[in-house]
Amino acid sequence: xKRYYWMLLVLLGVWVLAQDSSLxxxxxxxxxxxxxxxxxxxxxxxxxxxxxxxxxxGAWPLYTPELADGPGKELVMGYCQVCHSATYITxxxxxxxxxxxxxxxxxxxxxxxxxxxxxxxQITAYLQAHYTPETRKP
Amino acid sequence: xxxxxxxxxxxxxxxxxxxxxxxxxxxxAQTSSQASEALPSFTGPxxxxxxxxxxxxxxxxxxxxxxxxxxxxxxxxxxxxxFRTAFTPNEAxxxxxxxxxxxxxxxxxxxxxxxxxxxxxxxxLSMQDLLTRFKPVSVAAVNQCSGNSRSRFQPRVxxxxxxxxxxxxxxxxxxxxxxxxxxxxxxxxxxxxxxxGLERGPGPEGKGSNAFMKSLDWNDPVLxxxxxxxxxxxxxxxxxxxxxxRLVVPGKxxxxxxxxxxxxxxxxxxxDNFWMAIAYRIPDTPxxxxxxxxxxxxxxxxxxxxxxxxxxxxxxxxxxxxxxLVVGLPVEIRGVAFSGYGRVTRVEVSLDGGKTWRVxxxxxxxxxxxxxxxxxxxxxxxxxxxxxxxxxxxxxxNVQPDEPVxxxxxxxxxxxxxxxxxxxxxx
Numbered sequence: 001x002k003r004y005y006w007m008l009l010v011l012l013g014v015w016v017l018a019q020d021s022s023l024x025x026x027x028x029x030x031x032x033x034x035x036x037x038x039x040x041x042x043x044x045x046x047x048x049x050x051x052x053x054x055x056x057x058g059a060w061p062l063y064t065p066e067l068a069d070g071p072g073k074e075l076v077m078g079y080c081q082v083c084h085s086a087t088y089i090t091x092x093x094x095x096x097x098x099x100x101x102x103x104x105x106x107x108x109x110x111x112x113x114x115x116x117x118x119x120x121x122q123i124t125a126y127l128q129a130h131y132t133p134e135t136r137k138p
Numbered sequence: 139x140x141x142x143x144x145x146x147x148x149x150x151x152x153x154x155x156x157x158x159x160x161x162x163x164x165x166x167a168q169t170s171s172q173a174s175e176a177l178p179s180f181t182g183p184x185x186x187x188x189x190x191x192x193x194x195x196x197x198x199x200x201x202x203x204x205x206x207x208x209x210x211x212x213x214x215x216x217x218x219x220x221f222r223t224a225f226t227p228n229e230a231x232x233x234x235x236x237x238x239x240x241x242x243x244x245x246x247x248x249x250x251x252x253x254x255x256x257x258x259x260x261x262x263l264s265m266q267d268l269l270t271r272f273k274p275v276s277v278a279a280v281n282q283c284s285g286n287s288r289s290r291f292q293p294r295v296x297x298x299x300x301x302x303x304x305x306x307x308x309x310x311x312x313x314x315x316x317x318x319x320x321x322x323x324x325x326x327x328x329x330x331x332x333x334x335g336l337e338r339g340p341g342p343e344g345k346g347s348n349a350f351m352k353s354l355d356w357n358d359p360v361l362x363x364x365x366x367x368x369x370x371x372x373x374x375x376x377x378x379x380x381x382x383x384r385l386v387v388p389g390k391x392x393x394x395x396x397x398x399x400x401x402x403x404x405x406x407x408x409x410d411n412f413w414m415a416i417a418y419r420i421p422d423t424p425x426x427x428x429x430x431x432x433x434x435x436x437x438x439x440x441x442x443x444x445x446x447x448x449x450x451x452x453x454x455x456x457x458x459x460x461x462x463l464v465v466g467l468p469v470e471i472r473g474v475a476f477s478g479y480g481r482v483t484r485v486e487v488s489l490d491g492g493k494t495w496r497v498x499x500x501x502x503x504x505x506x507x508x509x510x511x512x513x514x515x516x517x518x519x520x521x522x523x524x525x526x527x528x529x530x531x532x533x534x535x536n537v538q539p540d541e542p543v544x545x546x547x548x549x550x551x552x553x554x555x556x557x558x559x560x561x562x563x564x565x
Contacts, residue, residue: 036174036175036176037174037176038194038195040195040196040197040203041197042197043197043199052247053245053246053247053248054243054244054245054246054247055243055244055245055246055374055377055381055382056242056243056244057199057200057242057243057377058199058242059242060198060199060209060210060212060240060242061196061197061198061209062209062210063194063196063206063209064209064210065179082340083237083238083339083340083341083347084208084210084211084238085208085209085210085238087206087207087208087209087210088208090179090180091180091193091207091208091298091299092180092296092299093180093181093182093183093186093289093294093299094180094182094183094294095294095296099296103296110345110346110412110416111341111345111346111347112341112342112345112347112348113341113347133182133183136180136182138178138179138180
């Protein structure tokens with residue numbers, strides 16, 4: 001029985017030592033937490049390529065973040081994403097309402113986006129409701 | 139997520155009990171260091187204060203994790219740490235497309251480079267032709283996006299929100315543009331050369347959303363230095379950097395460095411396509427500087443960004459502020475510098491935010507258009523907070539200014555760069 005007390009004391013000692021802030025200069029040690037910075041997988045090498053004239057890399061991966069929820073979101077996802085991913089919206093800094101209006105008009109007039117007037121209005125209103133200095137949320 | 143906290147609470151209680159018994163000193167509560175926390179998902183309406191943009195790391199074919207601005211079209215920024223060397227690794231080299239229909243796979247048995255338009259003899263050249271019929275040449279040159287550092291602008295402007303990583307330096311090997319044009323015989327009456335690659339979009343024909351094309355003036359002396367590169371740092375070009383060949387235009391912004399170059403056209407009329415007439419234009423003012431008020435008033439006359447070369451710039455790569463420095467321990471302040479106007483002749487470092495300057499040591503010279511590394515040995519003698527700064531001078535006498543620039547496109551940023559550091563005590 002005495003032997004077990006002794007072992008328990010050693011275990012407690014090891015455990016205390018592992019957390020011991022009295023180690024010279026150690027202000028903190030043995031602290032872990034769930035990583036918030038994420039992980040990414042390594043790509044596989046090209047293992048089965050033929051020695052011919054074709055040089056391919058497969059499909060380009062998409063990394064499109066979710067847009068803010070609200071009226072007009074589906075229109076944005078439908079019309080805007082004909083030509084580009086919605087990441088073009090989330091990447092921007094908060095832009096003034098007038099800038100978003102101009103961006104939508106630029107897509108229609110300069111780039112030839114086929115967006116009916118009513119949809120364009122709702123798309124502009126959506127962008128202004130979520131992506132201006134006053135409205136943008138992290 | 140709660141587990142470690144519970145464990146910590148339990149531990150402090152346990153240790154507290156022991157401490158109360160006089161066995162152990164008290165433990166202070168944990169404080170997180172900033173380096174373990176994620177940056178915000180966006181910056182603004184103020185300027186982005188970080189070296190890179192705040193975007194997440196992502197992996198693409200033939201690339202190490204880069205910072206994703208957009209995923210269709212693809213825009214990826216090079217992280218700061220890859221600028222420690224004069225040559226930027228291909229797998230870390232930034233990516234900037236405008237449109238989304240870009241090649242995933244190219245068959246060199248059917249791919250050809252076409253030289254057409256106002257020429258005596260139109261040419262159709264295979265990769266084999268380029269590799270065997272023309273003399274290879276190499277040039278070290280910085281490829282920098284026109285909008286590099288756009289996220290520094292105040293007020294912020296729409297567009298790719300790059301930090302400083304929309305640039306890279308490589309040794310480009312290929313054939314001289316002029317060698318090909320000589321064989322084709324450019325006819326009198328040619329005013330511009332138009333370059334088109336395999337970057338297309340779903341937009342209507344004739345719109346900028348359909349095809350990406352750029353043109354250089356036929357009398358621009360840069361044409362003599364242009365290379366059609368099939369190698370980048372001694373390797374085939376990554377697909378995302380323009381495989382099989384791209385145009386290299388030393389000293390000019392990357393918008394002219396056409397990726398997947400497939401057509402070269404001698405034009406008898408100036409190119410009025412969207413990417414020349416409307417996009418990539420700068421105010422015809424010193425530094426391309428203007429104000430939102432002048433733009434709104436319609437006062438600003440613009441010219442293509444190809445009318446200027448890249449202004450002189452320099453960057454602090456280390457120390458990067460991710461950790462504290464130790465007083466009395468030497469630190470190498472280092473980075474890269476370049477100018478589109480030629481050789482960097484001087485780099486100066488400031489330890490007091492730009493009040494006083496000291497000359498840094500320059501690294502090896504790889505040619506007038508290459509990055510030039512620089513370094514400065516610093517042994518901080520007092521703990522505290524310091525603002526480091528760097529400025530470069532080129533052979534034409536251009537010195538980096540400390541005034542910001544503003545234009546609606548977010549182009550030509552070259553203000554002096556700064557880095558805040560914290561020096562701790564050693565005892």
